Amino acid sequence: MKRQGPLFVAGQFILIVLLIISPSIKNVAPGLKPLGQLLQIVGLLIVLVGGFTLRKSLTANPEPRKGGTFVVTGIYKWVRHPMYLGLIVFGIGITIQRESIMAEIETLFLAILLHFKRLYEDRLLLEKYPEAAEYQQRVGAFFPKSDGNKSK
Numbered sequence: 001m002k003r004q005g006p007l008f009v010a011g012q013f014i015l016i017v018l019l020i021i022s023p024s025i026k027n028v029a030p031g032l033k034p035l036g037q038l039l040q041i042v043g044l045l046i047v048l049v050g051g052f053t054l055r056k057s058l059t060a061n062p063e064p065r066k067g068g069t070f071v072v073t074g075i076y077k078w079v080r081h082p083m084y085l086g087l088i089v090f091g092i093g094i095t096i097q098r099e100s101i102m103a104e105i106e107t108l109f110l111a112i113l114l115h116f117k118r119l120y121e122d123r124l125l126l127e128k129y130p131e132a133a134e135y136q137q138r139v140g141a142f143f144p145k146s147d148g149n150k151s152k
Contacts, residue, residue, distance in 0.1 A: 005061040008117040012060070012087070015110040019091050022106060024098035036097025043090030049075050050083035062121035070129040078144040080122070080135070084114040085142045118142075 051058050053075055057068030075082045091107035094100075118141055125132040139145060 003063055004120055005063040008062055008113065008120065009060045011113050012110070012117065015106055015113060016087065016091075019094050019103060019106045019110065022094065022098060022100050022103040025100060029099070032096050032099065036093045036095070039093030039096060040090050041093075043086045043088070043093055046075070046086030046089060047083050048086075050086060062117050063124055064128050070125070070131060070135075072131075072135055072139075076139075078139065080139050080141050081114075081118050084118055088114060088142070 053073065054068075054071055057065050057071055059065045059068075079085060088107070088111050091103070091110050095103040095107045122132070122136055122141070126136070
């Protein structure tokens, strides 16, 4: 089977660079700049927490790292792909801060790419780790799942 991981990684990094260098419009509403900056910081913090939690399993490539472990602790207890979520939040922050149609398009393409990267990664995790099936049923990809059947 041909590995698609490097294509996802290249596309992801190209879109992130394009987002970072996207021009800002001149008259951004004053209240939007701080909100955009806050979302960028929150997005980066989510990425850092996810990366720190993965430790030796960390890789930009969606293909599981040799010698890595299947991580379901920390932030991964609630969200399967927090680093992808963090990148999307970061992109939304740039878009809000700059009020740029280009940033909107780049963030949309980044979110779509990360969705398909997530599907590919989930499939590979299922092949490598049998416990991934139950984990993927129980934990949301980008947002925590609500279990309305749990008694409080």
